Amino acid sequence: MSHHIDPQDPSLDRAAEAIDAADTLMIGAGAGMSVDSGLPDFRGDEGFWTHYPPFEKRGLDFYDLANPRWFDRDPELAWGFYGHRLNLYRSTDPHQGFNILRDVAAALPEPPFVFTSNVDGHFQKADFASQRVLECHGSIHHLQCSRPCGHQIWSADTLDIEVDPESFRARGGLPRCPHCEAIARPNILMFRDGQWNDGRSAEQQQRFHRWQSMVRNDGLDPVVIEVGAGTAVPTVRMQCERISRTLNGTLIRINPREPEAPDGAISIPAGGLEVLRHIGERLDTVRA
DSSP states (O other): OOOOOOTTOHHHHHHHHHHHHOSEEEEEEOHHHHHTTTOOOOSSHHHHHHHOHHHHHTTOOHHHHSSTTHHHHOHHHHHHHHHHHHHHHHHSOOOHHHHHHHHHHHTSSSOOEEEEOOOSOHHHHTTOOGGGEEETTEEEEEEEESSOOSOOOEEOTTOOOEEOTTTOOEESOOOBOTTTOOBEEEEEOOTTOSOOOOHHHHHHHHHHHHHHHHHHHTTOOEEEEEESOOSSSTHHHHHHHHHHHHTTOEEEEEOSSOOOOOTTOEEEOSOHHHHHHHHHHHHHHHHO
16 A cells, blocks of 8 residues: 655645744654664564564564563573664664754754654754753663662663674673663663663653743744654654644644544655655745
């Protein structure tokens, strides 16, 4: 089934007009935002096992592996999975849509704020201000104790995980907590995770609240652009709907599979990169 959009679709004009008239943007991004960069789609077992065949033999899917228990039971397996993802996210460049969003937002009076469930750090890699990004599920580029012992979150920038390409298990030394020497883990909210250190995300949440207050108090007109946020884990979707409602801003929902949107929203049933290119071209023409 094709999810391409007619370049003359009026929803693209409506979206560009809404953005051009806005004072600021909130950008909401789910897993669909990263797919256009060539990153794996983990929404089904088949797609996951295509990228991680050894786990199919063990009957382990994404939801099984994205669980903190493995850092106790089998840390080489845990770090094989997360180490591979860390290496992949580091080596992959954000797609052009990130640059389009950044440039579109830069032309507005107030800088944007990003709310994302992605842990890949690609908004920061695409030169979005880190102080204006909320990673609601954490970041693979930061570490915490697996225990946890109360030690602070620290950067994974110097971490180098070697992953066996056949078994997808980590080889060599594994990262450890500098305070208690327990195995370290990514500072990511996993499934059935009662050990996540949410300190970094809580600070981001406070900055997001301040941004919302500023938009409200200064009477700014926001537009909420939501890209690739589905209903399986609806955090981003719900947040975008809430912000558009409470701040009286237009919601632009870009989603090829689940484009349904509230009344008054602009729904565009196609992929993020394709749609952002069309919108960017329209805005370039308007602003020329």
